[in-house]
Amino acid sequence: MLFQIFIKDHFDEKINNLKITYSNINYSEKMANNVKSILDVLEKVGIKNRATQSMCYETLYKLRKKQLHFLVGFIFFEKSEKKKQRTQKLIDQITEEMVDYSEKSLKNAVKFIKKTSK
Amino acid sequence: MLTLKEIDKLTAEYYKEAYSKKDILKAWIVMDQIKQFLVIKAFKERIPLSEELLKYYSEEWSLLYIFAKICLLKDEISKRTSSLTQEWEKEMFAEITKILETTERLFKYEMVDKKDYTLKIITSSFAGGFSEYFIHELCQEFFDYGLIDDKTPPEFRDLLECIKLARCKDDIILNDILEQGKPDIDIHIKNKCAIFLKNSKIESDEMKKIWEEMELCAKRRISKVFYCINFIKNIEKIDYIRRSFEKIRDRINVNVNVYDIKDLVSVLLNELKRSGKSKLNFSQLDLYRVLDY
Numbered sequence: 387m388l389f390q391i392f393i394k395d396h397f398d399e400k401i402n403n404l405k406i407t408y409s410n411i412n413y414s415e416k417m418a419n420n421v422k423s424i425l426d427v428l429e430k431v432g433i434k435n436r437a438t439q440s441m442c443y444e445t446l447y448k449l450r451k452k453q454l455h456f457l458v459g460f461i462f463f464e465k466s467e468k469k470k471q472r473t474q475k476l477i478d479q480i481t482e483e484m485v486d487y488s489e490k491s492l493k494n495a496v497k498f499i500k501k502t503s504k
Numbered sequence: 505m506l507t508l509k510e511i512d513k514l515t516a517e518y519y520k521e522a523y524s525k526k527d528i529l530k531a532w533i534v535m536d537q538i539k540q541f542l543v544i545k546a547f548k549e550r551i552p553l554s555e556e557l558l559k560y561y562s563e564e565w566s567l568l569y570i571f572a573k574i575c576l577l578k579d580e581i582s583k584r585t586s587s588l589t590q591e592w593e594k595e596m597f598a599e600i601t602k603i604l605e606t607t608e609r610l611f612k613y614e615m616v617d618k619k620d621y622t623l624k625i626i627t628s629s630f631a632g633g634f635s636e637y638f639i640h641e642l643c644q645e646f647f648d649y650g651l652i653d654d655k656t657p658p659e660f661r662d663l664l665e666c667i668k669l670a671r672c673k674d675d676i677i678l679n680d681i682l683e684q685g686k687p688d689i690d691i692h693i694k695n696k697c698a699i700f701l702k703n704s705k706i707e708s709d710e711m712k713k714i715w716e717e718m719e720l721c722a723k724r725r726i727s728k729v730f731y732c733i734n735f736i737k738n739i740e741k742i743d744y745i746r747r748s749f750e751k752i753r754d755r756i757n758v759n760v761n762v763y764d765i766k767d768l769v770s771v772l773l774n775e776l777k778r779s780g781k782s783k784l785n786f787s788q789l790d791l792y793r794v795l796d797y
Contacts, residue, residue, distance in 0.1 A: 440509070447512055451519075458523055458612050481524040484516040492509040499506065 390438050397421060397445050404449075406456040418449050436498035443491035450484045507545055511557070514538045518564075526614040528572055529621070533789075535565050536736065536797065540764065543735050546746045547762045548659065553743050562740035567611065575615040576623050578604035631796035632703035635765055636690050638795075639701065639732070640678040642772040643667050643691060647676060649781040660771045662761065663730050666696040682724055687717045689726075697728035701765060703796060705737050711748055718756045729758050732765045736797050766797050 397417060406414050425442050428435060454477065461473050514537055522531035538561055545551045578601055585597040608615075646667050656664055670676055670693050680692035691699035698721050702710065714731070721729050731749075738745065749762055773788060784791075 444509065444512070447516070451515075454519060454523065462612050478524045481516070481520040485513075485520055488509065488513040488516040492506070492513050495506055495509050 390441055393421070393424065393438070393441050393445060401445060401448050401452065404452060406452050408460070411453065411456065414449055414453055418446060421445050421449070436494045436501065440491050440494035440498060443487045443494065447484055447487040447491055450480050450487065454480050454484065507551055510541065511538065514541060522568075522613055526616045528568060528575075528613055528615045531613075532565075532568055532572070535561070535568060536766075539565075539736055539739055540767065542739065542742055543764050543767075546742045547749075550746070550750075552746075555740070555743065558740045558742055565736065565739060568613070571608070571611045571613050572615065572621075573623060574604055574607055574611075576621055578608060580623060631794065632701070635703055635769075635795050636678065636701050639699070639765075639769065639772070640676065640691050642769070642776070643676050643693070643699075644673050645776055645781060646772055647673050649779045650775050651779045655778065656775070657771055660763075660768070662728065663697070663699070663768075664771075664775065666693050666728060670694065670696055682720065686720050687713055689717075689721075692726075697730060698726045699730045699732065702731065702733045703737075703765065704734070706733065706741050706745055714748070715752065718752050718758060718760070722756050722758050727759055729760045731760065731762045732768045733762060734766075734796060735764045736766070765795060766792050769795065 397420075401417070404410075404414060421442050425439065428439060428442075457473050457477050457480070461470050461477070464470050464473065514534060518531055518534040518538065521527050521534055542553060542558070542561070546553055581597055581604065582601045585594055585601065588594045588597060646664065647670055650664065650668055652661070652665055652668050667676065675694040675696075677692045677694065678690070680689045682689065682692075689698045690701045693699070698717075700714070700717055702714075704710065706714075718729065733745065735742065745762070749760060753760060769791070770788065773784065
C-alpha cells in the first residue's frame with residue numbers, strides 16, 4: 387500500500403503533466419529507471435504485491451508512450467538521415483517495451499483481482 | 505481499472521505495427537480490434553468511456569484511412585505513368601506523383617507493404633444499401649441452413665433464433681414499410697423482430713430517426729429490435745450512442761440490442777460456414793472494406 391501511495395505521489399501526477407521535449411527526455415528516462423528500481427526492490431525482497439507491480443508497469447507504459455509520441459514527432463521534423471535511423475531504432479525498442487509493460491500491467495492486475503475476490 | 509489496461513495492451517500492439525513495423529494495414533486491423541473491444545465494453549458491460557479516449561482512437565483511425573488512400577493513389581498513378589503515350593500526360597502524372605509523395609510525408613506513418621490493395625470509386629450511399637442487401641441475403645441463408653445449438657454465439661443467439669424461427673423465408677423482408685411517412689424497417693422478420701442498420705455517422709438527426717423507429721416498433725408490437733451500427737465511423741460517439749440507447753430503454757418498452765455491423769456479418773458468415781454452406785471465394789477483410797470498414 388505504501389509503495390502504491392509513493393508511486394502515485396511521485397510519478398503518476400508528474401507523468402500525466404509531463405510534456406516530453408528534447409531537453410527533458412533524459413529526465414523522463416531517469417523517472418523510468420527509478421520505477422524499474424522499485425520493481426527490482428520488490429523482486430529482490432520477495433514481495434509479491436501484484437497491485438504495486440501492475441501500477442509500476444502501467445507507469446512505465448505511460449512514460450514510454452509519451453516518449454514514443456515525442457520521438458515520432460522528432461523523426462517527422464528531422465532532416466538528417468542518420469539521426470532519423472538512430473531515432474527509429476529507439477522507437478522500435480520503445481514499442482517492444484510498451485507491449486511488454488502493458489501485458490505485465492494487465493497480468494498483475496488480473497492476478498491481484500483474482501486474489502482479492504477469493 | 506482492467507478495461508484501461510486491456511486498452512493499453514491493444515494500443516501497444518497498434519503502436520508497434522504503425523511506428524515500428526510500419527505495417528499500416530496490420531495497424532488498421534489492430535485499430536479495428538480496439539474498436540470492437542470498446543463496443544463490447546460500452547454495450548455489453550455498459551462501462552462509460554471517456555470522450556477524450558474515444559476521440560483519440562477516432563482521429564487515429566481517420567488519419568490512417570486517409571494516409572492509406574493517399575499511398576494507394578500515388579502507387580496507382582506512378583504505375584499508370586509508363587503506359588501513357590503523350591509527353592504532357594506523362595509530365596502531369598509525374599508531377600502528381602511528386603505532390604502525393606510530399607503529402608505522404610506530412611503524415612507520421614510509413615507504408616512499407618501495399619500488398620494488392622486498390623482504390624475504387626463508388627457512391628457514398630453504396631455501402632449502406634449493399635450492407636442491407638447483403639445482410640438480408642445472409643439472414644435468408646441462415647434461415648435455410650443455419651444451426652442453433654450449444655456452439656451458437658451466446659450474444660447473438662436471440663437474433664439468430666428470431667431468424668431461424670421465422671415462419672417462412674418470405675417473412676424475412678428487406679426494407680419493409682409498415683406505415684406511410686414512417687421509417688421503414690431495414691430487415692423485418694415478421695412476428696419476431698426488426699433489424700435496423702446504421703452505416704453512417706450517428707448525429708442528432710439519425711438519433712431522432714432511431715427514436716421514431718423505436719416508437720414505430722412499440723406501436724406495431726415488435727418486441728425485439730436489433731440495431732447494427734458501423735462503429736468504425738462512430739468510435740468517438742460510442743458513449744453518446746450507449747447513453748442514448750439507455751434513455752430509449754427507459755422510455756420505450758422494447759427489448760433492444762446493439763451490435764457492430766461487422767460483427768453481425770462475421771457471425772452470420774461463420775455460422776453459415778459451420779453449417780457447411782459458406783460459398784465465399786473472397787476474404788472477409790475485403791468484404792468489410794466494401795461495407796466501409
